[in-house]
Amino acid sequence: MPTIAVLGAGPGLGLSIAKRFGREGFSVGLVSRTAQKLDGLVAELASGGIEAAGFAADVTDATALAAAVDRLTDRLGPIDVLSFSPSAPGDAALGPVAVTDVTVESVLPQLKFYLGGGIAAVQQVLPAMTGRGSGTIIFTTGGSSANPGMMPAFGNIAVGSGALRTYALSLHAAVAEQGVYVAHVPLSVWIGHGGPETQPDTIAEHYWDVYTKHEGAEHPYVAMP
Secondary structure (H helix, E strand, O other): OOEEEEEOOOOOHHHHHHHHHHOOOOEEEEEEOOHHHHHHHHHHHHHOOOOEEEEEOOOOOHHHHHHHHHHHHHHHOOOOEEEEOOOOOOOHHHOOOOHHHOOHHHHHHHHHHHHHHHHHHHHHHHHHHHHHOOEEEEEEEEHHHOOHHHOHHHHHHHHHHHHHHHHHHHHHHHHHHHOEEEEEEEEEEOOOOOOHHHOHHHHHHHHHHHHHHOOOOEOOEEEOO
16 A cells, blocks of 8 residues: 655645545555644544554654654555645744845745755655655645745745745756656645635645646646636
């Protein structure tokens, strides 16, 4: 049974991605900051017949993240797909700052969150993937990473997530010949606010499509009013 690790798991898109891959026979490892939240997500997946387990870790803590991934692989087996979609609602240090007001101090937490977290996650799975010649890594950011001018009020976020985008696209080119597929999905959508195209289950279909087709490095999802 293949395994997907969802880093940044939550009750919205992360859960929908877990369900979509779970329906295709994947076991699911969920990684999030809060163990209590994970318990509920695992229970919901289990109620649908999906094997799942949760592991608490902050993506900005490389040591804790490594330990969580070790526990995940011990429990569920090698990670075939890594979905990196960090989210930290309510974290004041990661609040948006307009591009005209950006400071180094406002950008550094975003870089640690997006780029630092993404690199730390990749370090935990890439050696095994290249070793066996297969694996998929999908990075998620907001649409401002690929089109920074679209939301100037999110200037610091665009810088941090844009750095992760650059890393993702570079990694795509570097490991393709080793059998590892890396993709970046910039989301231009207010998830859950609008019609069916904004709903997490609909967006999760986009991720399954990216995974099954393995075509190209970047796959924007746009559902803006």
